Amino acid sequence: MTFDYHEPRTLAEALALLDRYGEDAHLMAGGTATVLLMRQGLLRPGHVIALRAIDELGGIAHTPDGGLRIGAMATHRAVERSADAFAYSPALTDAFGSVATVRIRNQATVGGNLAHADPAQDPPPMLSALNATVSVRSSRGGRSLPIEELAVDHFTTSLAHGEIITEVILPPIEPGTRETYLKFLPRTADDYATVSVAATLRFAPGGTIAETRIVLGAVGPTPIRARRVEDALRGQPVSRARDAVDLVRDEIDPIDDLRGSAAYKREMARIWTGRALAQVTR
Amino acid sequence: MSTHRVAFTLNGDRRELEIAADRLLIDVIRDDCGATGTKLGCGVGVCGACSVLVDGELLSACLLPAVFADGRRITTVEGLANDELTPLQDAFIREGGFQCGICTPGQLIAATALLAEQPRPDAEAIRSWMMGNLCRCTGYYGIVRAIQRAAGPA
Structure with missing residues (x-):
């Protein structure tokens, strides 16, 4: 690790540094991932730009319309313990609280998590099931994108160089919606998931399923939205859930690794998607 | 650099x-x-x-x-200790909360943080919080007992 360290106090300063050093610069949020990648030699930036001193990137609060804004530099632990986040969705605070250990959650940030784009992380599937958008700034202006468009491959995002994630915006949740986050951990409690499932679901007045979003983690190069399962459920009674769940096997793309074979993960994805649906249709 | x-x-x-x-x-x-x-x-x-x-x-x-x-x-x-050990350090000794001792500084710091946040954790809360502090000697029973002893009844 040989680099110059910069600690800008404003977003404008950080963006100027990113432009000045170009591809030789790397952002550091909490540092849990960046420090490890640099120590392993997988990342060798000439300039590290730390975002920790930029106040405008912090904070977690309700938005006026009943949604939630999470600043990019909010730690996982801050989300886990936020009264506003819990009031918005206990499944959201559950998902953040299920990450690794309290030490990691005290250091790792929401924006850093999203930029790292490890497909086995807990927050992205839950944020995706809650229909989050991600706000991004560069020296040329700002944009926001649906969280589903952020991760494009293992550890790869659609962000251009010079862009910084500033916040995550969660829209208001329709009344009557239920949410859950389930994480299958056959090894140790602080591990990454073998399969994780985030689900939201709302019934129509007649008892059929009006809307559902189901997003799986750790079973593909990015979080994967189970669109075929969702389509098979919309407008249907809950009795259709058992058949619909089988469709998840063909929507995911798991790999063999130390957390299980691809075939095993495919089967576990079916089982845990069924369990998630059982939770949100109870 | x-x-x-x-x-x-x-x-x-x-x-x-x-x-x-x-x-x-x-x-x-x-x-x-x-x-x-x-x-x-x-x-x-x-x-x-x-x-x-x-x-x-x-x-x-x-x-x-x-x-x-x-x-x-x-x-x-x-x-942690001033002139005297903290109640937590004392409880680790009394309850057999360590053997080889390599993990003990981390165990004590983690448990200190736990009791600062949750003064009366039950056994499940202790196990959940301390899950990130590995110990190859104690089987964790002594560690959980020590934290319970220092905290008093849940």
């Missing part, structure tokens, strides 16, 4: 150091400050041996850039 002037307190003592950008807190605490109570275990933030308190928050010193310590208050195992 840039160097940076950082000032922090380590167990109440003010430290001011000029450090390179790539230094990690674990190395600065041990090598520059001579406080070797904090141990380097896995080096990847998993085992908990390097647990320290930064402004009272539990963190892995092996993952924390030392420049992040600027202006902050660091507590390591050396900072």
Whole structure:
């Protein structure tokens, strides 16, 4: 690790540094991932730009319309313990609280998590099931994108160089919606998931399923939205859930690794998607 | 490589150091400050041996850039006892909360953070919080008992 360290106090300063050093610069949020990648030699930036001193990137609060804004530099632990986040969705605070250990959650940030784009992380599937958008700034202006468009491959995002994630915006949740986050951990409690499932679901007045979003983690190069399962459920009674769940096997793309074979993960994805649906249709 | 002037307190003592950008807190605490109570275990933030308190928050010193310590208050195992052991340290001795001792500084720091946040945790809350501090000797029973003893009844 040989680099110059910069600690800008404003977003404008950080963006100027990113432009000045170009591809030789790397952002550091909490540092849990960046420090490890640099120590392993997988990342060798000439300039590290730390975002920790930029106040405008912090904070977690309700938005006026009943949604939630999470600043990019909010730690996982801050989300886990936020009264506003819990009031918005206990499944959201559950998902953040299920990450690794309290030490990691005290250091790792929401924006850093999203930029790292490890497909086995807990927050992205839950944020995706809650229909989050991600706000991004560069020296040329700002944009926001649906969280589903952020991760494009293992550890790869659609962000251009010079862009910084500033916040995550969660829209208001329709009344009557239920949410859950389930994480299958056959090894140790602080591990990454073998399969994780985030689900939201709302019934129509007649008892059929009006809307559902189901997003799986750790079973593909990015979080994967189970669109075929969702389509098979919309407008249907809950009795259709058992058949619909089988469709998840063909929507995911798991790999063999130390957390299980691809075939095993495919089967576990079916089982845990069924369990998630059982939770949100109870 | 840039160097940076950082000032922090380590167990109440003010430290001011000029450090390179790539230094990690674990190395600065041990090598520059001579406080070797904090141990380097896995080096990847998993085992908990390097647990320290930064402004009272539990963190892995092996993952924390030392420049992040600027202006902050660091507590390591050396900072727990004054003239007497803390109730938690005493309980670790009485309940057999350690054997070889390598993980013990991290266990004590993690448990101190737990009791600061939840003064009366039940056994499940203790296991959940301490899950990130690995021990190869005790089977964890002594550690959980020690924390329960220090906390008093849940």
